[in-house]
Amino acid sequence: NAGVTQTPKFQVLKTGQSMTLQCAQDMNHNSMYWYRQDPGMGLRLIYYSASEGTTDKGEVPNGYNVSRLNKREFSLRLESAAPSQTSVYFCASSLLVDPHDEQFFGPGTRLTVL
Amino acid sequence: GQSLEQPSEVTAVEGAIVQINCTYQTSGFYGLSWYQQHDGGAPTFLSYNGLDGLEETGRFSSFLSRSDSYGYLLLQELQMKDSASYFCAGSSYKLIFGSGTRLLVRP
Numbered sequence: 001n002a003g004v005t006q007t008p009k010f011q012v013l014k015t016g017q018s019m020t021l022q023c024a025q026d027m028n029h030n031s032m033y034w035y036r037q038d039p040g041m042g043l044r045l046i047y048y049s050a051s052e053g054t055t056d057k058g059e060v061p062n063g064y065n066v067s068r069l070n071k072r073e074f075s076l077r078l079e080s081a082a083p084s085q086t087s088v089y090f091c092a093s094s095l096l097v098d099p100h101d102e103q104f105f106g107p108g109t110r111l112t113v114l
Numbered sequence: 115g116q117s118l119e120q121p122s123e124v125t126a127v128e129g130a131i132v133q134i135n136c137t138y139q140t141s142g143f144y145g146l147s148w149y150q151q152h153d154g155g156a157p158t159f160l161s162y163n164g165l166d167g168l169e170e171t172g173r174f175s176s177f178l179s180r181s182d183s184y185g186y187l188l189l190q191e192l193q194m195k196d197s198a199s200y201f202c203a204g205s206s207y208k209l210i211f212g213s214g215t216r217l218l219v220r221p
Binding site for chain 1: 118122143144145155156157158159162164201203205206208209210211212213214
């Protein structure tokens with residue numbers, strides 16, 4: 001099992017460009033999440049999907065959109081990238097949106113916006 | 115609001131015991147989770163406390179006191195590979211992470 005995979009691993013964008021970060025999990029989990037992590041900081045939740053067909057905002061949703069394509073895949077889109085969106089983006093999944101459920105994280109996408 | 119406070123950095127010697135504290139101000143947290151993250155890596159789950167008291171998993175233990183809005187992670191028999199960042203996270207229907215404690219283990 002690959003667990004949680006993310007593409008791309010690295011990306012450099014110019015201000016105003018758009019891109020989509022891809023995430024897939026093969027653990028048959030119902031819930032998926034997108035986080036960003038800025039240097040020396042904890043992770044902040046951007047959006048999450050409790051189950052296929054649903055998405056909800058997290059702490060920092062502005063400037064982002066998400067799509068839960070199917071049970072396996074959850075994508076994050078930046079419509080018009082800004083330097084403030086330079087960060088490491090992590091996708092995660094868990095069996096359910098449940099306080100005690102362990103979240104499994106992907107390897108991250110390192111995004112730089114110039 | 116919801117926030118979790120942790121020390122930014124802790125240094126300890128190989129073989130020693132270290133405690134990483136976490137205090138939180140929030141409502142609606144059902145418990146406290148702990149995650150480990152090595153430099154350049156992804157966070158990995160260590161433990162979850164849904165009830166007050168101590169949970170032990172090998173060399174790691176975690177404690178929660180809801181009445182004090184306080185928890186800690188205890189690492190025993192420190193090894194060099196334990197050098198990493200440790201995050202507490204308040205658990206409701208989503209995780210709210212603290213800013214992390216960087217642990218440096220010295221020989």
